[in-house]
Amino acid sequence: MAKKPGNYRFSFGPWNISMGADPFGPVVRKEVAFAKKVREYKKLGFDYVQLHDDDVVPADWDAAATTRGVAKVRQLLASEGLKGEFIAPRLWEDPRTIDGAYTANSASARRYARDRSRRAVDIANMLGIDLIVLWPAREGTYIREAKDPIAATGLMVDAVNDMLEHDPNIRIVGEMKPNEPMDQAYCPTVGHFMGLCYRTADPKRVGVLIESAHSILAGLDPSDDMAYALWHGKLWGVHLNDQNGLKYDQDKTFGSVDLRRAFNQVWVLDRAGYYDIGVVGLDIKAMRTTKQIDETRHLANSLRVFQHLLKLVRSVDASRVEALRGARDYEGLELYIMEHLLGR
Numbered sequence: 001m002a003k004k005p006g007n008y009r010f011s012f013g014p015w016n017i018s019m020g021a022d023p024f025g026p027v028v029r030k031e032v033a034f035a036k037k038v039r040e041y042k043k044l045g046f047d048y049v050q051l052h053d054d055d056v057v058p059a060d061w062d063a064a065a066t067t068r069g070v071a072k073v074r075q076l077l078a079s080e081g082l083k084g085e086f087i088a089p090r091l092w093e094d095p096r097t098i099d100g101a102y103t104a105n106s107a108s109a110r111r112y113a114r115d116r117s118r119r120a121v122d123i124a125n126m127l128g129i130d131l132i133v134l135w136p137a138r139e140g141t142y143i144r145e146a147k148d149p150i151a152a153t154g155l156m157v158d159a160v161n162d163m164l165e166h167d168p169n170i171r172i173v174g175e176m177k178p179n180e181p182m183d184q185a186y187c188p189t190v191g192h193f194m195g196l197c198y199r200t201a202d203p204k205r206v207g208v209l210i211e212s213a214h215s216i217l218a219g220l221d222p223s224d225d226m227a228y229a230l231w232h233g234k235l236w237g238v239h240l241n242d243q244n245g246l247k248y249d250q251d252k253t254f255g256s257v258d259l260r261r262a263f264n265q266v267w268v269l270d271r272a273g274y275y276d277i278g279v280v281g282l283d284i285k286a287m288r289t290t291k292q293i294d295e296t297r298h299l300a301n302s303l304r305v306f307q308h309l310l311k312l313v314r315s316v317d318a319s320r321v322e323a324l325r326g327a328r329d330y331e332g333l334e335l336y337i338m339e340h341l342l343g344r
């Protein structure tokens, strides 16, 4: 008998409740304190918190202050019945990593990035989290001649190995994005990072987190990227959102641009039993025009769209799909899917 499909767990990051600044204008909403954000999670239907290392404690705190600070956050999360999903070392805001972190030309910048990453692993441990997310924001170039791309590939593997060696249980996922802030990122796609996973010191602890918008920016379909990683047994995180064409990373509400593309992401996750594998993460920005009082609506709306799509996914007539596939009747299959989405 087929296994009953399970329930999903959901997460977002505190940066998803934002003040709305963009490169052309200042903030438009007031800052919300971390503790206040944490109190929103359960109300909105979320059980997991995505965290950067410096969402937990400032990056320049010494070991003793870090331990005390992390303990406080641990308590705060526990008091709300929340769990941390991952820690991501935020390597892109420090002046030392202006020209890259793991792949910087400067040896001292690379050292700083490695030290900070090991500290992120320690923070994860103290919070009972076993997942590190690497979004290699500044690994790449504005002009190709600036760095050695062959060496850069090896430096990425070295940095991952460094964390694997630092902790025997930690798992690491790469969250790949082809551009922004860099013109061209090193390791721009899921497939690129997957190749690196197998060259690390412990491939079974290295996988990927797939963000819908990042796949779209690479000209790829997010559900196919997810399928590829699922086949490898390496999809341990997702950042669902949406993206209107090839431009800056928009982080729009899930399904808001292309419902069918969103439907296919939910379908592929559900077929693979992702509910038993990982948390469904959102990485979504409110529109700049959003009022303070509505600052979490984009998160609630995305979760609601996911749940609607899940219902549609679970009510697909599988035998009909099989029959249409068998008859190579893709016109019929397309109409069936479109009418299913339209509730007809």
Ligand code: GLO
Pocket: 088, 133, 134, 135, 175, 177, 211, 239, 249, 283
């Ligand atoms: C930016 C990324 C970013 C990461 C976050 C966690 O494009 O999507 O938001 O997901 O920093 O690593």
Ligand code: MG
Pocket: 175, 211, 239, 283
């Ligand atoms: Mg993301």
